[in-house]
Amino acid sequence: MTAAVDDDLWSAVGDPTRRRMLDLLLADGDGTATSLSERLPVTRQAIAKHLGVLDRVGLVHVTSSGRERRYRVDEAQLARAVAQLSSVGAAWDARLRRIKRIAEAIALRKDQRGAQQ
């Protein structure tokens, strides 16, 4: 049950800078490499590279307008990414719950034996 995950999508979202970029793009509606670099502690070129990988996995789309290149989040694709996050989270959560249940059962049996003595 390894929760089928698109590794490209996940690792795109795995980078903290890219996550913050997505946050900003979602908050503002859109943005350019320069506008994002002004609000993040990295250079415009670094942002540009990140926008490249986000674009490659379809998490953002770009529209050229004059000398600007405005990027916008692809909501459907981000929704897919969110789904994968919660999918993996849910799988692990389920396993953790089962482990906890078993541990409690064992503790219970020990208690009974202890009380018996």
Place this chain on the structure above:
Amino acid sequence: MTAAVDDDLWSAVGDPTRRRMLDLLLADGDGTATSLSERLPVTRQAIAKHLGVLDRVGLVHVTSSGRERRYRVDEAQLARAVAQLSSVGAAWDARLRRIKRIAEAIALRKDQRGAQQ
């Protein structure tokens, strides 16, 4: 609302190989570098390095027993990681819902105007 995230924990879980290792460790209860490397497409040394970073962020703990070093998942820490995944997921999900709501509202106004003509 950037969903306070421990970048170390996230990036530990961000690697696909490490995710699969955690899956295996959860499924089997524990494991060694060699046992994991037999079930994953990477060498024992790669696994050992990954176990190192997982240990550094507290996602696994190791117990030496003879010539083996058995690793076991720290359930509390993994629970924290899961919480962070769902936290970020929820934040983005909320934004996406708001966008969708606004989009629908606009579409509605357009419909009304269209019907009015």
Place this chain on the structure above:
DNA sequence: CCCGTCACGCAACCATCGGTTGCGCATGGT
């Protein structure tokens, strides 16, 4: 007891990635 084997750690090496600086080019405002 001793030798082979098995699990491990250490080190060197390589490709990729996130990040930087420096440059050149085109578009746009005055």
Place this chain on the structure above:
DNA sequence: ACCATGCGCAACCGATGGTTGCGTGACGGG
């Protein structure tokens, strides 16, 4: 016409995920 702005390309750097090769300590059957 000119200068500023936004961008892309290239070179470089450190960290990281991965490999191969080797040395070493624990274990078990002759």
